[in-house]
Amino acid sequence: MQVQQKLGASRAMKASRNVQRVFAAHSDIRKEAALRVPLDKAHTFNAKFVPFADVQSQKMSGETYSLDDIVYRSRDGGLLDVHHDMKALAQYGPDYWRALFDARVGTTAWPFGSGVWSKKEWVLPGLSDDDIVSMFEGNSNLFWAERFGREALGMTDLWVKQCGNSHTGSFKDLGMTVLVSQVNRIRKLKPGSVTAVGCASTGDTSAALSAYCAAAGIPSIVFLPADKISLAQLVQPIANGALVLSIDTDFDGCMRLIKQVTAETPIYLANSMNSLRLEGQKTAAIEILQQFDWQVPDWVIIPGGNLGNIYAFYKGFKMCKELGLVDKMPRLVCAQAQNANPLYQAFSKAHGSNAAIKESYEPMKAKTTFASAIQIGDPVSIDRAIMALKDTNGIVEEASEEELMDAAARADRTGMFNCPHTGVALAALTKLRERQVIGPNDRTVVVSTAHGLKFTQSKVAYHSKQVPGMSCQFANPPVQVREDLGAVMDAIKTKFKL
Numbered sequence: 001m002q003v004q005q006k007l008g009a010s011r012a013m014k015a016s017r018n019v020q021r022v023f024a025a026h027s028d029i030r031k032e033a034a035l036r037v038p039l040d041k042a043h044t045f046n047a048k049f050v051p052f053a054d055v056q057s058q059k060m061s062g063e064t065y066s067l068d069d070i071v072y073r074s075r076d077g078g079l080l081d082v083h084h085d086m087k088a089l090a091q092y093g094p095d096y097w098r099a100l101f102d103a104r105v106g107t108t109a110w111p112f113g114s115g116v117w118s119k120k121e122w123v124l125p126g127l128s129d130d131d132i133v134s135m136f137e138g139n140s141n142l143f144w145a146e147r148f149g150r151e152a153l154g155m156t157d158l159w160v161k162q163c164g165n166s167h168t169g170s171f172k173d174l175g176m177t178v179l180v181s182q183v184n185r186i187r188k189l190k191p192g193s194v195t196a197v198g199c200a201s202t203g204d205t206s207a208a209l210s211a212y213c214a215a216a217g218i219p220s221i222v223f224l225p226a227d228k229i230s231l232a233q234l235v236q237p238i239a240n241g242a243l244v245l246s247i248d249t250d251f252d253g254c255m256r257l258i259k260q261v262t263a264e265t266p267i268y269l270a271n272s273m274n275s276l277r278l279e280g281q282k283t284a285a286i287e288i289l290q291q292f293d294w295q296v297p298d299w300v301i302i303p304g305g306n307l308g309n310i311y312a313f314y315k316g317f318k319m320c321k322e323l324g325l326v327d328k329m330p331r332l333v334c335a336q337a338q339n340a341n342p343l344y345q346a347f348s349k350a351h352g353s354n355a356a357i358k359e360s361y362e363p364m365k366a367k368t369t370f371a372s373a374i375q376i377g378d379p380v381s382i383d384r385a386i387m388a389l390k391d392t393n394g395i396v397e398e399a400s401e402e403e404l405m406d407a408a409a410r411a412d413r414t415g416m417f418n419c420p421h422t423g424v425a426l427a428a429l430t431k432l433r434e435r436q437v438i439g440p441n442d443r444t445v446v447v448s449t450a451h452g453l454k455f456t457q458s459k460v461a462y463h464s465k466q467v468p469g470m471s472c473q474f475a476n477p478p479v480q481v482r483e484d485l486g487a488v489m490d491a492i493k494t495k496f497k498l
Ligand SMILES: Cc1ncc(COP(=O)(O)O)c(C=O)c1O
Pocket: 170, 202, 204, 205, 272, 303, 304, 305, 306, 307, 308, 309, 310, 373, 374, 419, 421, 449, 450
């Protein structure tokens, strides 16, 4: 007990010293770096685009682009990545970064009150605070799924990262604040270079893009697969004043079109193929570590569609490890809907050999799923996802329509009100628990990617037992009663066996 008190006191003193240093440095962290390191050796924080292939091979080819350039692909057609000067960031020790990030949580100081911009030096260090377009996104709660964990899965340490509790109702806000802020800067630096910002979307990217563009006064265009997104998603870009094109195709068709349009016009691409988005999304991983007092969970389960987000989480965890804030990585699980499972199929065919996943991968025609935001058959970030899985000893799991709807409904009964994509992740977790891959006391985080209120149509169908071929075992249909005390009492007595 005494040892614990001493440890606690010394930790508190250290934290308070760090926080004082943090606030002293708040005004200009670069100047402080120059004071600590001889000027000829000092690195300044900076980030640039490099080919993703360079990151994969850990060999820098020298091909780089400024973040002010309008470029989405490397010379050989591969993906790009935002590369940070890690030496510059490492001039500060882990204690410094932990204390800085902790000190900024919940402040109103612009822009650090945002969960994304509270990590600005690790996101877009060169951006002026005046160019930032933020709704103070991030800082989402980590929900202790105590009852669901205990009753449904026999688990003691299950958490849900509520990324859907956000301005537009999904994790996309985290990436969009970064992308739209950078566009804001480019439009000032190079007038006429970006007329509008566009995306293909299954409903969440379009909601976030249109909201951030509306806040900044930048025109936006969204390509949506006709009749494949929820009403709550569709109404957002309409209300935000975007040009909404409802196209008679699926998401993959919309993605092909937006790539062509953005290659030929001054319309800037806002999908996660543009690696700027992932810089914002990675902060959710850093936040999880922060919320666990910089302890690393054993597992993090992420619903996967276009597969940018699993790489973003990987990147956030990896940066924390490389800069010494934590000493290990969690194992990542990508959860896909069975009807849109190209990564799962490749992973299964590879029989546990990470090296063979890419060779086994084939794009597919995604079928309709209640997890409509991940109805994607040809994910842009397949290579990024494979790297994240390989480097974390990761797993891919799938969920059928019945499994995902049942998992979501069962979790709702414990107060979650989650979306079908979170249902996919919960169903994947259920299977991994049944197979004892995840242990009863493993600290596990399920990433909830959207707000349940965006998906009321499918919830209503489930609870009304109107889903053909599904038993809807957790349905709770409303009971119709006459305006009559006897009828009301009968309904209550039946329910509670009075
Ligand atoms: C609600 C929701 N969950 C999960 C995903 C999957 O994210 P990613 O495309 O980055 O794999 C998306 C978008 O694709 C989404 O909108």
